[in-house]
Amino acid sequence: MRAVLAVAGAELLRFLRDKSNIFFVFVFPMLLVFVLGSTFGGGGSQGGVRIVGEDGALRDALVAQLESQDLSADVTSEDDALEQVSRGRAAAALILPDGAESAYEDGDSTRLEIVPTSGTSGIAMRQQVATAVETVQLRSAEVEALTQRGAEASAAESALDAAEERVTVPGVQVRDVDDVAQAFSGVGQFEVGATSQLLLFVFLTSLAGAATLIQARRDGVIARSLSAPVRPGQVLLGQTTGRFAIAMFQGLYIMIATALLFDVSWGNPVLAVLILACFGAVAAGAAMLLGSLIDNEAAASGIGVGLGLVLAGLGGGMAPLEIFSDTLRKVAHITPHAWAYDAYAEIQRHQGGLVEILPQLGVLIAMAVVVLALGAWALRRSVERSL
Amino acid sequence: MGRIWTMTAADLKQRIRDRSVIIFAIVVPLALMGILNLVVGGAEEGTKLEPMTVAASVPSGDDSATAIVSALEGIEGLSITVEEVDEEEARARADDGRATIGLLIPEGFGAGLRSGDGRDITVIEGDGAGLEGQVLTSVLTGTVDRFGAAMVASQAAIGLDVPPQEVAGIAQQVATSEPTLTLVDGKASDEQLSASGALVAGQAGLFLLFTVGFGVLSLNAERDQGTLPRLLSMPMRAGSVLISKGLVSFLLGIVATTVLLVIGGLMFGVDFGSLPAVGLLVLSVVTAATSLMFVIARVAKTAEQANIAQSIIAVTLGIAGGAFFPLAATGLLGTLLDLNPIAAFTRGLGITSGGGGVTDIGGPVLVMFGFAVVVGLLSRLVPNRGTSL
Numbered sequence: 001m002r003a004v005l006a007v008a009g010a011e012l013l014r015f016l017r018d019k020s021n022i023f024f025v026f027v028f029p030m031l032l033v034f035v036l037g038s039t040f041g042g043g044g045s046q047g048g049v050r051i052v053g054e055d056g057a058l059r060d061a062l063v064a065q066l067e068s069q070d071l072s073a074d075v076t077s078e079d080d081a082l083e084q085v086s087r088g089r090a091a092a093a094l095i096l097p098d099g100a101e102s103a104y105e106d107g108d109s110t111r112l113e114i115v116p117t118s119g120t121s122g123i124a125m126r127q128q129v130a131t132a133v134e135t136v137q138l139r140s141a142e143v144e145a146l147t148q149r150g151a152e153a154s155a156a157e158s159a160l161d162a163a164e165e166r167v168t169v170p171g172v173q174v175r176d177v178d179d180v181a182q183a184f185s186g187v188g189q190f191e192v193g194a195t196s197q198l199l200l201f202v203f204l205t206s207l208a209g210a211a212t213l214i215q216a217r218r219d220g221v222i223a224r225s226l227s228a229p230v231r232p233g234q235v236l237l238g239q240t241t242g243r244f245a246i247a248m249f250q251g252l253y254i255m256i257a258t259a260l261l262f263d264v265s266w267g268n269p270v271l272a273v274l275i276l277a278c279f280g281a282v283a284a285g286a287a288m289l290l291g292s293l294i295d296n297e298a299a300a301s302g303i304g305v306g307l308g309l310v311l312a313g314l315g316g317g318m319a320p321l322e323i324f325s326d327t328l329r330k331v332a333h334i335t336p337h338a339w340a341y342d343a344y345a346e347i348q349r350h351q352g353g354l355v356e357i358l359p360q361l362g363v364l365i366a367m368a369v370v371v372l373a374l375g376a377w378a379l380r381r382s383v384e385r386s387l
Numbered sequence: 388m389g390r391i392w393t394m395t396a397a398d399l400k401q402r403i404r405d406r407s408v409i410i411f412a413i414v415v416p417l418a419l420m421g422i423l424n425l426v427v428g429g430a431e432e433g434t435k436l437e438p439m440t441v442a443a444s445v446p447s448g449d450d451s452a453t454a455i456v457s458a459l460e461g462i463e464g465l466s467i468t469v470e471e472v473d474e475e476e477a478r479a480r481a482d483d484g485r486a487t488i489g490l491l492i493p494e495g496f497g498a499g500l501r502s503g504d505g506r507d508i509t510v511i512e513g514d515g516a517g518l519e520g521q522v523l524t525s526v527l528t529g530t531v532d533r534f535g536a537a538m539v540a541s542q543a544a545i546g547l548d549v550p551p552q553e554v555a556g557i558a559q560q561v562a563t564s565e566p567t568l569t570l571v572d573g574k575a576s577d578e579q580l581s582a583s584g585a586l587v588a589g590q591a592g593l594f595l596l597f598t599v600g601f602g603v604l605s606l607n608a609e610r611d612q613g614t615l616p617r618l619l620s621m622p623m624r625a626g627s628v629l630i631s632k633g634l635v636s637f638l639l640g641i642v643a644t645t646v647l648l649v650i651g652g653l654m655f656g657v658d659f660g661s662l663p664a665v666g667l668l669v670l671s672v673v674t675a676a677t678s679l680m681f682v683i684a685r686v687a688k689t690a691e692q693a694n695i696a697q698s699i700i701a702v703t704l705g706i707a708g709g710a711f712f713p714l715a716a717t718g719l720l721g722t723l724l725d726l727n728p729i730a731a732f733t734r735g736l737g738i739t740s741g742g743g744g745v746t747d748i749g750g751p752v753l754v755m756f757g758f759a760v761v762v763g764l765l766s767r768l769v770p771n772r773g774t775s776l
Contacts (some may be wrong), residue, residue, distance in 0.1 A: 002649075019691075019692075019695060020691070020694070020695040020698065023695070023698075023699050024698070024699075028702065029775050032706075035706070035714070036712075058568075069525070070527070078455065082575045085575040086575045086576050086577065086578040086579070087578050087579060087734065087737065087764070088578075088579040088713075088737075093573075093575070099516060103567075104567075104568070108567065109567045109569070110567065110568055110569075111568075111569050111570075111571050112568055112569070112570055112571070113570075113571055113572075113573040114570045114571070114572055114573065115572075115573040115574065115575045116572075117575070117579070118577045118741075119577055120518050121518065123436050123518075123522070124436070124518040124519075124521050124522050124525075126570075126572075127465075127522045127525050127526065128521070128522075128525045129570070130529070130570055131525045131526065131528055131532075133566075133568050133570060134529050134532075134533070134566060134568075135532045135533075136568070137564075137566055137567055137568050138532065138533060138536035138561070138564075139536070140567065141536065141540075141560075141561050141564035142536055142539060142540040142543070142561055145540050145544075145557045145560045145564075146540065146543060146544060146547060146549075146557065147480035148560075149544070149549050149557065151547050151549070154545070155547060159541060159543035159544075159546045159547045160540065160543045162543070163503075163539045163540075163542035163543035163546060164539055166503065166542060167503035167504070167505065167538060167539060167542050168503070168504050168505045168506075169505050169535040169538070170496070170497075170499065170500065170505030170506055170507055170508065170529045170531050170534060170535050170537065171505075171507045171508075171528075171531060171535075172507065172508055172510055172524065172527055172531050173507045173508070173509045173510070174507075174509075174510045174512060175509060175510070175511045175512070176510065176512050177478075177481065177511055177513050179483050205561055218662075280605065296406065296407075298405060298406075298407035299406045299407050301407070302406070302407045302410035302411050302414075303410060303414065305411075306410060306411075306413065306414065306415035306418060306419075309415065309418075309419055310415075310418045310419060310422050313419060313422035313423050314411055314422050314425075314426075314427060316456055317427045318423065318426065318711065319423075323426075324426060325422060328425055328426070329425060344605075346515075381431055
């Protein structure tokens, strides 16, 4: 066993000494969790409205009304607003012409220009802005109705204020029963991104490391190890354990760092590590298989990175599985990522325990047994060939 | 010139034999485009809203509740069908997506408006809601606000001792008041790529930064292997080696980006627009990307360092340029993002796909060539730690 651990320890040390890993293993995953959490974690507005016009009561009322509709409204110049709408960075621009403010004060008619962005988000935003514009003029309609019946404008204003205090104004309650919204209710800003990045990087780091196996074979490191008083089985087991240690290291680092930096909750820590171990074993096996079947380092590295990215994309490592169509979600479950994703979703978001994640763990273990067996067989064959 | 071509051709032959260039430049980006398009392509934007269905439970004999439903059906430009059902059915239809939304108007809604005790209506957004659901919720909010304003005005009238027979008229007047603020539609030029188009452009840009490395960065590898001093001992100027490596990067970049745009465009039905304009954009972005490699080649001491630096720069610029998801920012950060050649490339393709020609892409092209000039100069100024060229 000591020999196995020594080989595995050497593999992990080599991995940690590789300078490229400082960025890709430590910095990059955190950067992605941060960017994804900041971009998509906050509920995701559709770009908001840019308002153009001189300072005044109308502009202020429109900004306040749009914000009360949960839309972001920023005041900017006309050129900037139109550019942002053209580029899809804002869903609409609302342009108040010169004189709009004084016309609003005097209760005169004014035409405001709305410029929605192309596509459906622009159409939806146009409707929301229309609602806001309609709502801000209700107050003047109220005052006018009262003054027409002989009330002074100031008396009408105070009577309206008093009435607003006295009555219960009807409103609209929105209940979201959408499956996706339900799945993510109560989830922290960075949680889904952190789980996706964990799966992406554990597999990617393992597969990208397949090239070192080829290097070790080419440079005679494995042959040299076999000349020491260890059995071939021990060297193979050490290589496998080394791959597994690298996967676990990457996974544990992401779990601990995201918990500390972004307050990500991983659910029950023992279960979270158990899922990681099962997933890491599949990753280790896949890395062994790739490193044994291919003899060209550059090609193995390319295929490793490519396969790592593609499997992650398909298995929920880039976008949450919940937004996939039903068919695609079924297809996604050919990847170990999707099973691990489901298991994490269960313990992180649905208060699931060991019993609830047993099916996912079972599939992951079965996958791990298959790839590890194939990987060990392929490695033994390639070592024999290289000797 | 003949020597440069000989070296370039030899290098290109070697690179094509090396499977990694095909894998990195073509296979991986196409596979990623396919997968990401499957995943996020479902969110592809249309150009008009789908017809909407509202499953509404409306209390019988309540004129105000009926008026809300009529207001929905009378909106110009939107196709809205209201189906009156009971509350349970309205919830069920919203839940399983048979209706865009469920609308529950409570018993006593109209009476509440008259007595000053307004009651909330409930909108249920289910699996089928989407943008259409937001539009309907917005319309309903506007209508209920109008009823609320009418209620407040009539209650204020009572406070002002307006004769009771006129109070109902005040509510009616506010509820049906003609707007003083009207909206007219303006149009901005369309400079946006579809979701699939953005993926194709972003992935092509990201992997271009890897592809161009196969030319210039082989300087570092040749130095490590000892073939560079051998090359320099030949009877030709050292600059020729540099030019040939740059040419290899440039040609590989042009071919890979063109292949990715063409195949990606065909696979996902994206039309990038005017060929000369797209060609100019490809030329510009490849020039910018190649210039960056010369800086890396000079600063990196070994081939390994060069590859690490290249990977870091590629993924950073690629992600900031929107290779995986659109990244929008305003202010200083927005300007910084705009200076990224990959972002400029994607933006340029947005303009061409919206119908823009060569004259409309001046901004992005300037950013990319400006980047190439600045970085090219930088590559002559930074300390030479790598290739001794």
